[in-house]
Amino acid sequence: MGAAVVLQNAYIPKFGLDLAGGTTVTLSPETLDNKAPSQESLDRAVNIIRDRVNGQGISDAQVARASDNILIQIPGAGQEEALKLVATTAELRFRQVLAVAPAQEQPAALPSDAASPAPSGTLPAVTPSAAASPAASPAGRAVSKALQAPSPGASAEAGQGNQQQGNNQQGGNQQGNGKKKNAEPSPAASPLVTTQPSADPNAAADPLAGQDLSGIDPAVLQQFKDLKCTANNKGAGVLDDPNKQFAACDESGTAKYILDVAAVQGSEISTASAGVRQDTGEWVVNLDFKSAGATKWSELTNKTFNSQPPRNQIGAVLDGVVVTAPVSNGRITGGKTEISGSFTSQTATELADQLKYGALPLKFKVSSTVSVSSTLGADQLRGGLIAGGIGLVIVMLYLLLYYRGLGLVGIASLMVATVVTYLSVVVLSANAGFRLSLPHIIGLVVSIGITADSFIVYFERIRDEMKEGRRSLRTAVEVAWKRARRTILVADAVMFIAALVLYFLAVGDVAGFAFAMGLTTVIDIVVVFLFTKPLMSLVARMKFFAKGHPLSGLDAERMARTDSSSTSTLQEA
Structure with a gap:
């Protein structure tokens, strides 16, 4: 951990809301019918947002309902990435493409042998796969170029202006069909060009000329014509109703689509994870659908595979924006x-985190974003650290007075535990979003007594073995360890279970206290097993302790006097 601290140049932990302030975000729900959202959907949204902004539950972020709004307090200033996670619905929907056209108007006349060059971007081609603009969106979400069944052998091959992926082989018939599909590439598969370039000015004025418009809602056609796409498009303010046809732009603003009702929704995704393909070394997002979603996905890929361009494409719509529109070249089964x-x-x-933490049941807009100051600040932090230091000094004095020389082993163990705890806090702060707040400090201070208990149990076992000279110190250290470690493990297990239950059942400050207590309990076990016990084995070889020097804390007279006083007290009781 020390090496990690030095390499990351992180020597001070980050602080939570009460010690460093942060940002307060107010989210207001938007519904398609402008009615008040249901309480169930709001509660679900609160839970999902809490998972998103709080990660593993140690970042000290606070999420709560305020009437129909949701208030989020995020520690630290400038939490742009967390705000993106909060503001987005992350609702991924897969829809069949019904029609496609370039977003910008094309020249009125074109020679038949020189079609208008497509705007920047590339053409999706095969196996639920697509190629799109290589630029990542401002939100940090890359425009994907392929949706396909996981296949380490599949790799992209770049062409002139187009990219094509290898066929997804699902059996002899599907492979044969795939070859038939690819034998006659059609310009209609491109979201960036019209189906049939024509010199007719009237045809050029209609971006959907030559395409099959059957089954498309006239209102959606009008919506498509009125839709204005820009670079870094955010859905043009249109809510994405999964039960209706939909007109949308792609993220680059170069193409716009008419899409059918959603066939598969984000709620059908079981897990999502980021990984690297072994054959190409490129980063990918792996989706695993639930059983019902896997069936729907198989039906959608089969339906589009048996359709004519551009209806053989599948539009992946995220937050009202088409992030990719791959061409289906076979049915994908298995749900992956x-x-x-x-x-x-x-x-x-x-992207994987957004999908993994679930899709919000509502669409939200950010009503306000306000920077807030710390509620406690440096004075309270200083007071908490002073209290912890005083407690540590008192425990050390007690160990010296009661155990004398043996107490030095306990003090050394406490110092090691303190250093390991601090390094753990710093490493968690740098890598896991941990933010130190007052409840965490309280949990760490309370744990000083828990750590001291482990040493005391071990020391008392050693003294019991050495009373009346029955054993040598070296033998007593080993025999006492066998008896003491069971007691230490049981006591720490009870404490860890209590912290674990409290952490999962509580939220906010109480969960922070439980996390700190659980962390120090684990550290206590590590220090006792890897430091205290080996150190006692070394101490047992020293004459000062082995011969029972009066200041060692292991002299026979002192142990006998302690034992007789304890017996007298018990008899009187």
Whole structure:
């Protein structure tokens, strides 16, 4: 841990809301019918947002309801990444593409042998796969270029202006069908060009000329025509109703789509994780659908596979924006899908976390974002640290007065435990989002007594073995350890279980206290087993302790006097 602290140049832990202040965000729900959201959906949203902003529950973020709004307090200033997680619905929906056209108007006339060049971007091609703009979105979410069944052997091959992925082989018939599909590539598969370039000015004025518009809601057609796409598009303010057809832009603002009702929704995703493909080394997001979602996904890929362009594409819509529109080249079964594209470690992990922590049942807008000052500040932090220091000194004095020279072993163990605890807090703060708050400090101070108890149990076992000269110190240290370690483990196990239950049943400050108590309990076991016991084995070889010097705390007269006084007290009682 010391090496990690030095390498990361992180020597001071981050502080929580009560000690360092932070940002307060107010989220207001938006519903399709403008009615008040249900209490159940708000409660679910609170739980999901708490998971997102609080990670493993140690970041000291606070999430609570205030009427129909949700208040989030995020420790630290400038928590932009956490705000993105809070503001987004992260609702991924897979829809069949019904029609597609370039977002910008094309020239009125084009020679038949020179179609208008597509805007920046590339063409999706095969096996639930697509190629799109390589640029990541401002939100840190990469535009994906492939949705496919996980296959280490599949790799992208770049062409001139287009990218094509290897076929997903699901059996002899599907493989044969895939070859048939690819034998006659159609411009209609591209979201960036019209189906049939024409010199007719009237045809050029209609971006959907030549495409099959059957089954498309006239209102959605009008919505499509009125839709204005821009770079870094955020859905053009249109709510994504999964039960209705939908017109949307892609993130680069170069193409717009008409999509069918959602066939598979984000709630059907069981898990999501970021990883690296072994064959290409590119970052991908792996999706694992639930049983019902796997069936729906198989049906969707089969349906699109048997459709004509551009209806053989599957639009992946995230937060009202088309992030990819791959061409289906076969049915994908098994419920496992891979999203690949221009991902980095950060962007792949961010998208996986959003999907893993669940899709919000409501769409929210940020009503206000306010920076707040710390509620306690430096004075209270200093007071907590002074209290902890005083408690540590009192325990050390007690060990010296009662155990004399043997107490030095206990003091050394306490110092090691203190250093390990501090390093653990710093490492967790740098790598796991841990933020030190007053409840954490209280938990750490209380744990001083827990740590001292372990040493005392061991020391008393040693003295019991040495009374009346029955054993030598070296023998007593080993025999006493066998008896003491069971007691230490049982006591620490009870304390750890209590901390664990409190951590999972409570939230906020109480959970923070439980986390600190559980952490120090684990550290206590590590220190006793890896430091205190080996140190006592070395001490037993020293004449000062082995011969029972009066100041060693192991002299026969002192132990006998302690034993007789204890017996007298018990008889009188």
